[in-house]
Amino acid sequence: MTDLAQAKQEIARLRAIINHHNYRYYVLDSPEISDAEYDSLMQELKQWETEYPQLVTPDSPTQRVGAAPVAAFGVVVHPLPLLSLGNVFSEEELLSWYNRISRLLGQPQFDLVGEHKIDGLAVALTYVDRQLTTGATRGDGSRGENITSNLRTIRSIPLSVPPEAPPRFEVRGEVFMPKAGFNQLNRERAEEGLPLFANPRNAAAGSVRQLDSRITAKRPLDIYIYMLGYAEGRPTPTTHWETLVYLKQLGFKINPNNRLLTNLEQVKQFCNQWQEKRDGLPYEADGIAIKVDSLAQQQRLGNIRHEPRWAIAYKFPAIQAFTKLKDIGINVGRTGTLNPYAILEPVVVGGVVIKHAALHNEADIRRKDIRIGDTVIVQRAGEVIPEIVGPVVSKRTGKEREFTMPSRCPVCGGKITRAEGEAMHYCSNAACPAQIRERLRHFVSRPGMDIRGIGEKLSATLLKEGLVKDAADLYYLKKEQLSPIDRMGDKSASNIISAINNSRKQSLARLIFALGIRHIGEETADILSREFHCLDILANASVEELTSIRGIGTEIASSLVAFFKLDENRRIIRKLKDAGVNPKEEAVPVKELPLAGQEFVITGRLETLGRHEAEARIKALGGTAKGDVTRKTAYLVVGTEPGSKLAKAKTLGIKQLTEEEFLTRLRMR
């Protein structure tokens, strides 16, 4: 055998192996070999190909790195236009679509296929003689852009197909960027100071339309194929569902969440089920595509204009919306932080009207280049909390104003400072009315002294009416003083007074936390209470004494010392003590408790008790409760609708507890 012939054979062998592993990894998501083993196979193939460049073919797995930039994309005329789907936004509209189809088909029941409608961009891939020859965007449906060299870099798109494939055919699919990849990409871009992508869809579209496909190659893109456009020279299946199965056999990546649905009830269920679970999906889905299964029936139903009558998109309530940023306001937090927030033209996102959104700090506003007057993208994704993703730069008129943090506190006119290297601005006036109000609110809050009946509203009123000047004054309030307050009945007044009285018995940890000392949260307050047993000793502790405690460093120590040094604060503590608020923490030998040394994490909702109560109970028995799973976690308590912690626990092999098992350990069963 000649050297060339041997090389040919070796190259063919390596390509077959690599293609197989590519398929396992990118299409099936179940690799059989390690990344290192894969890399070494690739390396070997590259070596052969460098030695014998005449044997390099376009479908070689080494050819997915992207090619040199092009000046512009060519135009591709779609032999069969790519249609867009009609939308329905409610179950009623879905029902009327179904009824219309049912009437046209003359039968009450027929098979359908439900698929996730992924927010990406539609592409058409043409294969001639088993090779990928053209990849094009949807464009206006009849003509799109030729982005073949970019699509070739997507690993889950086969460059060639098995011999049993039709000699000439076109498939269609949705190119998208998985959420994880999108977040990672934006993190990297933020670090490099590049503008961020607003959402995975924009990121995918931007990536696929790169003139330099080497850039596309570095983007985390994926594809799901959702239909066969046309096929010549081979018989193909007669239903949509079987077509998907067939395409899968040809090596295309098909969304495993697709379902064959046999009646309206199943259709509804499919839609509702995924609407609820959409946040948990690895990709952004904006709805469900429902398609009539039989291709013959599809044909009979036909199209109206550019929309097929045989399919419909059931759209989820939007999680993103455009609106106008009217102004940027500033809240002053209890520690004096200035928190800018967006004042928005009200807009419905995810079923609720959004008027405000947090903007965190000045640097963040700069980084996102948000200006007053901008049209902005508001989103309310996984979380409930709205956020401004970024401005729509193309809608700028030139009248937008950049935001700058004022030099004087908008509430009290006090001086604003920002420490070198820190993100937050602070109002330096501890007597700032806004700070006083927020501190009082914090004092009475649930995790603080837990005084029911006093919230945001009443805190403000009490201060405004001069009934209290600080938290300690609460304990000197008389019922009669409350009566003149608007809408304050006799009953409410006595409830509030008794709530205040009951709070005298709160633990030392709660009291320390309630004081609202900078850097002292629930956890640190707990440590301090166990270390010092009463407020007086803590108040006189030195920086050295404090820093010797595990978990307390210089920042926290000096924050504490500074707090207790202020006459104002010493007076408050004195007043609290005089009013009988002076809890003692008894030394408890933690080691003897049943849950000593065991770390618990809770995910999801528990039926019998709230998360906070559960955590308090764990701590009371000597265990610890943490917010997130780490290697040190002993147990993950799994409630209903568990979150991402469950997945993490699985990968770390953390023992899981059902609520029942958990309660047993808490000695509650």
Add this chain to the structure above:
DNA sequence: CCGCCTCGAGTTCT
């Protein structure tokens, strides 16, 4: 000094 792990602070709407 860097990278991990934890904790703290603030957040919207019903």
Add this chain to the structure above:
DNA sequence: CTCGAGGCGG
């Protein structure tokens, strides 16, 4: 829930 920042070990 997310981001920022403090604490601490390597």
